[in-house]
Amino acid sequence: MQDTARSLTQAQAARRYQLFIDGKFVDSRTRKTFESINPHDRSVVAVVAEGDKNDVDAAVKAARAAFERTWSSTPPGERARFLLRIADLIEANAPELARLESLDAGIPIALSTPIVGECASIFRYWAGMATKIHGLTTDAMRPGQYLGYTLREPLGVVGGITPWNGPLLMASWKTAPALACGNTVVLKPAEHTPMTALELARLAAEAGVPDGVLNVVPGFGPTAGAALAQHPGVDKIAFTGEYVTGRLIVQMSTSNLKTVTLELGGKSPHIIFDDVDLEAAVANALFGLFTFTGQICAAGTRLLVQETLYDRFVHRFVERAQQIAIGDPLDYSTRMGPLASEEQLRKVQRYVEIGKKEGATLRCGGGQPKAPALADGFYFEPTVFTEVDNKMQIAQEEIFGPVGSVIKFHDEEEALRIGNDVIYGLAAGVQTKDIKRAHRLAKQLQAGTVWINTWHMIEPNSPFGGYKLSGYGRENGLAMVEHLTRLKQVWVDLNDFTMDLFAV
Ligand code: NAI
Ligand code: MG
Numbered sequence: 001m002q003d004t005a006r007s008l009t010q011a012q013a014a015r016r017y018q019l020f021i022d023g024k025f026v027d028s029r030t031r032k033t034f035e036s037i038n039p040h041d042r043s044v045v046a047v048v049a050e051g052d053k054n055d056v057d058a059a060v061k062a063a064r065a066a067f068e069r070t071w072s073s074t075p076p077g078e079r080a081r082f083l084l085r086i087a088d089l090i091e092a093n094a095p096e097l098a099r100l101e102s103l104d105a106g107i108p109i110a111l112s113t114p115i116v117g118e119c120a121s122i123f124r125y126w127a128g129m130a131t132k133i134h135g136l137t138t139d140a141m142r143p144g145q146y147l148g149y150t151l152r153e154p155l156g157v158v159g160g161i162t163p164w165n166g167p168l169l170m171a172s173w174k175t176a177p178a179l180a181c182g183n184t185v186v187l188k189p190a191e192h193t194p195m196t197a198l199e200l201a202r203l204a205a206e207a208g209v210p211d212g213v214l215n216v217v218p219g220f221g222p223t224a225g226a227a228l229a230q231h232p233g234v235d236k237i238a239f240t241g242e243y244v245t246g247r248l249i250v251q252m253s254t255s256n257l258k259t260v261t262l263e264l265g266g267k268s269p270h271i272i273f274d275d276v277d278l279e280a281a282v283a284n285a286l287f288g289l290f291t292f293t294g295q296i297c298a299a300g301t302r303l304l305v306q307e308t309l310y311d312r313f314v315h316r317f318v319e320r321a322q323q324i325a326i327g328d329p330l331d332y333s334t335r336m337g338p339l340a341s342e343e344q345l346r347k348v349q350r351y352v353e354i355g356k357k358e359g360a361t362l363r364c365g366g367g368q369p370k371a372p373a374l375a376d377g378f379y380f381e382p383t384v385f386t387e388v389d390n391k392m393q394i395a396q397e398e399i400f401g402p403v404g405s406v407i408k409f410h411d412e413e414e415a416l417r418i419g420n421d422v423i424y425g426l427a428a429g430v431q432t433k434d435i436k437r438a439h440r441l442a443k444q445l446q447a448g449t450v451w452i453n454t455w456h457m458i459e460p461n462s463p464f465g466g467y468k469l470s471g472y473g474r475e476n477g478l479a480m481v482e483h484l485t486r487l488k489q490v491w492v493d494l495n496d497f498t499m500d501l502f503a504v
Contacts, residue, residue, distance in 0.1 A: 002214050005140075007199065007349075008095065009202050010315070010434070013138065013477055014043075014045055014047050014393070015045065015046045015047075015426040016047050017046055017047070017049060017195065017198045017215050017218070018049045018050050018195065019059075019215075019216065019218065020201035020202070020205075020215060021055065021058050021062055021212075021215050022058070022062035022065075022066075022211050023062075023205060023210070024211070024495065025202075026049075027049050027052050028049040028055050028219075029052065029054040029056075030050070030051050030052055031140070032050040032052070033046055033047050033050055034047055034048055034050045034191065034220075035048070035194065036048055036104055036191075036194055036195060036411070037192075038103050038104070038106075038220060038442070039106035039337070039339060040062075040103075040106060040328055040329055040330075040337070040338055040374075040376075040377045041376045042342075042376050042377070042378075043379055045100075045103045045195070046104070046195050046296045048194050048195075048198075050186070050218070050219050050220070050223075050226040051218055051219035052219060052223050052224060053227040055224070055225065056113075056217055056220070056227040056228050056231060056240065057231070057431050058316030059186045059215035059217050060105065060157055060159075060228070060231050060234055060399075061233065062211070062212035062215055063157040063185065063215055063342040063414075063484060064156065064157055064233055065153070065212055066210055066211060066291055067157060067183065067325050071154075071158075071179075071182060071183075072154055072182050074178075074182075074210075075132045075133055076133065078183070078408070079130045079182065080128075080130040080180070080209060081127075083124070083126055083130065083176060083179060083180060084123070084124060084127045084241070085107050085164060085207035085208065086123045086176075086203055086207045087120040087123035087124045087127065087366070088118040088120075089203040089206055089426040090116060090119050090123065090200075091117070091120045093461060094113065094116045094117060094120075095113075096198060096199075097112075097119075097196055097501030098112040098113040098116045098320075098486075100199060101167060101168055101193075101195075101196050101249065102197045102329040102330055102337070103195075103330070104167065104192075104193045104195045104196070105127070105164060105165065105167055105192075105297040105340055106165075106193075106329050106338040106339065106377075106378070107329060107337060108255065108329050108331075108334040108336065108337050108392075109330055109331070109332055109336065109342065110333075110334065110427070111292070112329075112333055113347060115166065115169055116168060116187040116284050117141075118169065118359075118457040119168050119169055119171075120459045121460060122172045122176050123244075123390075125461065126176040126177050126180035127180065127398045127431060129177070129180050129481065130181075133180070133380070133481055133485065135149055135150030135487065138489065140443070141373030141437035143492075144495075145308070145494060145495055145497065146393055146491055146492060146493055146494060147491070147492040147494055148489065148490065149489075149490050150413075150487045150488060150489055151487070151488040151504075152181045152184075152481075152485045152486075152487055153485060153486055153487075154181050154182030154421070154485055155235040155259070155484060155485065155486060156182055156184070156235040156236075156405070157183065157185075157233060157234050157235050157236075158174075158176030158182060158185050158186075158234070158235065158236045158238060159185075159186050159187075159188070159228040159231070159234045159237045160175065160178070160185060160186070160187050160237075160238050160270075161188045161228065161237060161238070161239045161240070162174060162187070162188070162190055162240055162241075163190050163193035163241045164191075164193040164340050165292060165296060165297075165340065165400075166292070166296075167190065167193040167195070167196045167197060167211070167501025168188060168196035168200065171187060171189060171197040171200050173186055173238075173475055174238050175187060175200065175204075176216060176482055177475070177480045178384070179209075179213065180484050180486075181215065181471065181481060181484040183235075183484060184212060184214070184215075185213070185214050185215065186215045186216075186228060186234070187201075187215070187216045187217070188216070188218070188224050188225050188228050189216065189218055190341065191220050191221070192340055192341050193340065194417075196214050196324045197216050197218070200219065203215055204449065219226055219237065220247065220331070225245075226248075226252060228402055229248070229249045229252035229253060230252045230254040230255050231255075232255050234256075234258055235258055235259070236260070236484070237253060237258060237260045237261075238263075238473075238483075239248055239260065239261070239262050239263070239476070240262075240263040240297070240399075241359045242265060242337070243262075243443050243469045243470070243471070246264045246471060248437075249262070250262070253491070259347055259483065260473070261463055261465070261467075261473025261475065262465075262472055262473060263426075263464070263468060263470075264424075264426070264466060264470050264471040265298070265302075265398040265399070265424060265426070265469075265470065265476060266304065266424045266425075266427055266466065266470050267298050267301055267302060267396065267398055267420065267423075267424045268288075268300050268424070268427040268428055268447065269300075269301050269302045269304050269415075269420075269422075270271075270284075270285055270288050270289075270298065270300035270302060270311065270390045270420035270428075270429045270431070270444070270455070271303065271304045271308070271311065271419055271428070271429065271430045271432075271434040271441065272285065272305045272306065272307040272431045273306050273407075273415075273430075273431065273434070273437070274309035274326070275413075275432055275433045276304040276309070276431045276433065276453075276492065278312060278358050279316075280315060280430050280453075281319075282313065282316050282317050282320055283451070284429075284431060284455055285300065285303055285317060286320055286324070287455050287456065288300030288316070288429065288451075288456065289303070289402070289404045290321070290324060290382055290402050291391060291403075293336050293339055293340075293380070293401065293402050294399070294400065294401045294402040294403060294433075295339065295344070295400050296410065296456070297398075297426055297470075298426050298449065298456065298458075299406055300429055300450065300455055301398075301399065301405065302388075302395055302404075302405050302407060302418075302419075302422075303404055303405065303407065303471045304407050304408075304409050304419060305331060305407070305408060305414050306408075306409060306410075306411075307371065307408050307409065307410055308460070310406075310408050310503045314384075314386050316330065318363045318364045318384050321364055321382040322364050322365075322382065322428055324338055326369055326371075326374065327371075327373070327374065327381060328373070328374075336382065336415035337379075338377040338378040338379045338380075339378040339379070339401055340378070341378060342378055344370075344378065344400065345378040345380060347402075348383075348399060348400075348401030348402075349367075349380075351365075351393075351394055351397070351399045351403060351414060352403065354393050354394060355385045355388075355392070355394040355403075355405075358389075358393060359389075359390075359392075359396065360385040360386070360387055360392060360394060360405065361385065361386045362383070362384075363384045363385065363406075364381070364382065364383065364403040365381035365382050365384065366379070366381065366383050367381060367382055368381070369381050377384055380419035381402070381404045383486045384404050385402075385403070385405050385406065386406045387406075388405040388407045388413065389407070390407055390422075392401065392422055393481060395407065395422075396422060396423070412437060412440075416444055417474070419441075419445055420444075420445065420446045422471050423468060423469045424466065425447045425467025425468040425469075425470045426447060426448055426449070426465075426466040426467075426470035426471075427448065427449040427450070428446075428447035428449075428450050429451040429452070429455055430450070430451075430452050431452075431453050432452075432453075437450045438452045438453075439460070439469040445480045446461075446462065446467045446468065447461075447466070447467055448465045448467055450460065450462060450476070459476070460466075460477070461476060461477040461478075462478055463475070463476055463477050463478075463479040463480070464476050
């Protein structure tokens with residue numbers, strides 16, 4: 001296994017991808033292309049057709065036609081079979097998908113491999129859901145006189161706009177539930193990492209999914225993304241990305257009042273009390289912060305540590321952060337790969353300078369690793385600031401890199417206050433052995449997900465989304481069904497009763 005991932009890369013020139021519209025791979029109307037870069041060495045991994053307004057329009061029309069022609073009337077059990085076939089094909093192609101994900105996004109292969117497996121599970125979960133979506137009877141107010149019932153109907157065309165940090169996972173989150181609910185999809189993957197969304201389209205076609213049901217239009221945000229968000233033929237946008245972009249999406253959605261769900265950034269507090277087992281707490285904090293090189297919206301970036309544990313925690317945390325195996329994402333021993341783009345590298349460097357100026361103590365990292373083999377990539381060392389005040393910019397703003405801020409707190413009340421004192425509310429976590437305290441905080445923390453003595457637990461059935469500027473709406477599970485369908489109320493008179501209000 002170990003050598004396979006490598007030798008395939010070296011042997012391969014840049015791949016070429018077209019847009020996927022109405023069941024076919026096609027060039028963009030403008031014939032423009034863009035390059036997707038391997039963050040490990042800046043080589044070009046793919047040359048990709050660049051979709052624009054007219055391509056998005058063609059994709060939306062194809063999706064609308066497929067919705068009306070087949071998908072909305074395809075029996076749910078049939079839809080489930082298509083989704084199960086996609087899941088099987090994801091599994092059958094898992095080594096290649098994991099490799100492409102690592103090449104394009106810099107995710108270590110040791111992580112991208114299980115994540116591809118997770119994508120198959122997502123399709124299976126939604127295959128199961130497809131046959132369980134239905135309305136209810138609502139005759140309770142006048143039993144026997146009227147029959148009332150609801151129909152739960154698909155929305156129509158759903159637009160998905162995804163970020164670069166977990167490309168196939170994000171594509172699966174946007175696609176599987178929408179298709180299960182009977183909608184057709186136009187997906188606009190992030191410009192930095194378009195490959196696996198297009199591979200997913202290929203697999204969907206191989207699974208026999210009818211033409212036009214899933215369309216993928218790679219391109220840039222202000223062009224392809226904005227065209228999708230504005231399009232009057234799109235019924236809903238599911239967006240993941242920055243909150244500034246999220247606001248624009250909401251503004252653009254007003255053309256036809258399409259519904260929007262927003263999964264935006266975070267600055268999640270990870271609160272660690274002095275009653276924990278130190279080694280377990282440190283391992284959990286490392287996992288929460290440095291997974292995906294810190295490029296996860298739900299990363300535990302603010303480590304709130306009780307003052308009585310603070311020195312011991314910091315010592316061990318910094319020691320272990322420095323031991324993280326940074327390297328080529330295609331090496332199975334790598335635990336932390338590069339940042340996804342040069343832009344992201346510059347952003348992280350800028351924040352490290354800000355942190356130093358603000359007076360935080362830089363305890364480790366803060367620059368690019370020295371190993372010559374990593375010199376061409378967007379690598380950055382695991383970086384820990386201590387003596388951080390929660391008012392500092394590095395504690396308030398989403399850095400999206402391997403940079404953590406350790407903040408000291410005195411007691412539960414102060415931990416809660418600092419934990420909630422941020423514009424975001426995506427996730428929060430508590431480590432303690434005191435179960436009463438854990439549940440108290442779970443209730444009081446303003447976040448869409450609270451992890452107790454764990455981190456990054458997200459399953460296809462667990463609603464995921466934010467409070468405050470982390471967005472609204474929930475993805476996954478039954479909550480997502482609500483966002484991807486609408487209810488119709490039907491009333492039937494059972495007794496030939498005519499309300500003849502105007503009888504003369
Ligand atoms: P972004 O929000 O600009 O991009 C996310 C997606 O939105 C991409 O597909 C992009 O093409 C699209 N987009 C951008 N501008 C658009 C517009 N005007 N209309 C429609 N679609 C548009 O995020 P970006 O620039 O890639 O990352 C910047 C920062 O955002 C990161 O440093 C991080 O702080 C945050 N972020 C958060 C993510 C999360 O998972 N919550 C994921 C990615 C980024
Ligand atoms: Mg790339």
